Amino acid sequence: AETGCLSIVVLGASGDLAKKKTFPALFNLYRQRFLNPDEGHIFGYARTKISDDELRNRIRGNLVPGKGASGEQLEEVSKFLQLIRYVSGSYDSEEGFRLLDKEISKHEFSKNTKEGSSRRLFYLALPPSVYPSVCKMIRNCCMNKSDLGGWTRIVVEKPFGKDLDSSEQLSAQIGELFDEQQIYRIDHYLGKELVQNLLVLRFANRFFLPLWNRDNIDNVQIVFREDFGTEGRGGYFDEYGIIRDIIQNHLLQILCLIAMEKPISLTPEHIRDEKVKVLQSVLPIKDEEVFLGQYDGYTDDPTVPDNSNTPTFATMILRIHNERWEGVPFILKAGKALNSRKAEIRIQFKTVPGDIFKCQKQGRNEIVIRLQPSEAIYMKVTVKQPGLEMSTIQSELDLSYQQRYQGVTIPEAYERLILDTIRGDQQHFVRRDELKAAWEIFTPLLHRIDNGEVKPIPYRPGSRGPEEADQLLERAGYVLTHGYSWVPPT
Numbered sequence: 215a216e217t218g219c220l221s222i223v224v225l226g227a228s229g230d231l232a233k234k235k236t237f238p239a240l241f242n243l244y245r246q247r248f249l250n251p252d253e254g255h256i257f258g259y260a261r262t263k264i265s266d267d268e269l270r271n272r273i274r275g276n277l278v279p280g281k282g283a284s285g286e287q288l289e290e291v292s293k294f295l296q297l298i299r300y301v302s303g304s305y306d307s308e309e310g311f312r313l314l315d316k317e318i319s320k321h322e323f324s325k326n327t328k329e330g331s332s333r334r335l336f337y338l339a340l341p342p343s344v345y346p347s348v349c350k351m352i353r354n355c356c357m358n359k360s361d362l363g364g365w366t367r368i369v370v371e372k373p374f375g376k377d378l379d380s381s382e383q384l385s386a387q388i389g390e391l392f393d394e395q396q397i398y399r400i401d402h403y404l405g406k407e408l409v410q411n412l413l414v415l416r417f418a419n420r421f422f423l424p425l426w427n428r429d430n431i432d433n434v435q436i437v438f439r440e441d442f443g444t445e446g447r448g449g450y451f452d453e454y455g456i457i458r459d460i461i462q463n464h465l466l467q468i469l470c471l472i473a474m475e476k477p478i479s480l481t482p483e484h485i486r487d488e489k490v491k492v493l494q495s496v497l498p499i500k501d502e503e504v505f506l507g508q509y510d511g512y513t514d515d516p517t518v519p520d521n522s523n524t525p526t527f528a529t530m531i532l533r534i535h536n537e538r539w540e541g542v543p544f545i546l547k548a549g550k551a552l553n554s555r556k557a558e559i560r561i562q563f564k565t566v567p568g569d570i571f572k573c574q575k576q577g578r579n580e581i582v583i584r585l586q587p588s589e590a591i592y593m594k595v596t597v598k599q600p601g602l603e604m605s606t607i608q609s610e611l612d613l614s615y616q617q618r619y620q621g622v623t624i625p626e627a628y629e630r631l632i633l634d635t636i637r638g639d640q641q642h643f644v645r646r647d648e649l650k651a652a653w654e655i656f657t658p659l660l661h662r663i664d665n666g667e668v669k670p671i672p673y674r675p676g677s678r679g680p681e682e683a684d685q686l687l688e689r690a691g692y693v694l695t696h697g698y699s700w701v702p703p704t
């Protein structure tokens with residue numbers, strides 16, 4: 215492992231993302247000794263003029279583990295907070311960034327041993343509109359000290375643009391300043407335990423290898439549901455909508471991992487090469503295979519215009535034009551303000567030819583991978599109903615993580631991904647060409663929505679979503695069962 219001085223700079227330190235995700239993830243890494251206090255230092259940077267202690271106090275609430283926190287835990291929080299320094303400055307003037315560089319350098323010289331190095335990680339917990347200027351400032355003022363060796367890396371969050379052109383423009387601007395190896399584009403779904411399990415499941419199990427294709431799989435469903443609305447984020451959300459917020463990134467990344475060919479190896483480039491191929495094989499989305507919704511009351515948010523056309527719900531079918539997947543619909547569904555919070559993948563198999571048990575109505579084989587809540591993988595299988603009769607029933611082979619891995623804490627996505635950025639592993643980050651291919655899929659549809667040519671249908675908050683969405687699937691030959699899963703008519 216690399217040693218020497220590590221400086222983590224959180225830009226936008228007083229914002230929501232930093233408070234809720236970035237600092238808690240850093241704290242967890244610290245607690246598990248992945249951030250060595252003898253080497254590491256954390257800097258917060260933002261415009262607000264506050265002191266080190268004021269920043270620490272703002273962060274503290276999100277680190278303390280609730281009411282019953284022990285003295286030891288509180289002590290740990292305090293020690294962690296002492297690693298944080300705050301520098302205030304604007305995002306587009308050199309003055310602040312020169313000051314930041316001075317503070318980082320001071321720390322590097324105070325910590326450095328001869329073999330030490332200058333490792334600088336810049337986490338942009340900021341709106342993308344300031345990425346270009348912030349990147350330029352980092353490039354001009356804050357790069358690692360080359361005489362010490364080490365590296366400079368930047369971590370950015372979605373949204374990376376609003377469509378193909380704006381995304382490409384942003385990529386070009388950042389690309390002039392940093393090499394692709396220095397840029398870590400976060401999609402936090404790639405840090406989720408069960409998303410990281412997908413390649414293992416697919417490529418380390420003989421069971422699945424021969425079945426994973428159009429001959430055996432009928433359809434794939436990737437579903438994201440949230441039981442709350444935009445809550446205070448209406449202004450942001452209205453500019454983006456559910457497709458840009460969830461489907462173009464989180465669900466599409468899952469689709470890639472389900473659909474891609476086996477990579478040559480686990481090196482980040484090999485994995486991402488395969489993902490890009492899948493994305494490039496997705497056919498243009500047909501209007502009749504998209505259904506949009508907007509929950510009633512969405513426009514009550516004062517930051518959302520009354521006539522907003524922004525979808526908070528979408529179901530659509532993506533089709534992959536290659537030898538493995540031709541004819542298999544990938545049904546993507548995402549919605550806010552629904553009746554439950556859940557993210558899962560359902561891989562539904564075709565029926566068994568020549569059904570001698572007459573059991574098809576009971577349902578077919580299916581693999582369900584539940585990302586949250588309660589991580590689980592289960593396979594629906596048909597078995598003999600226990601007893602004297604020869605009748606069949608559908609049952610499950612069930613791997614529920616809480617039961618099987620009792621006492622194991624599943625790391626937060628951000629924790630894992632930040633550790634990867636420190637280690638220099640880009641496997642779970644989005645590469646530039648991958649991002650471009652992702653935007654290519656959705657841009658025509660997004661433009662039609664932005665122009666008001668495709669409109670969302672209202673639905674009741676707390677419901678399953680607009681009923682008409684089911685008709686889309688019915689038209690495609692699927693009928694609804696159990697509230698949120700579809701099977702083709704038998």
Ligand code: BG6
Pocket residue numbers: 440459460557
């Ligand atoms: C974010 C979206 O990327 O993911 C939010 O911007 C959404 O709108 C969130 O709520 C969901 O993440 P998770 O990890 O809670 O499923």
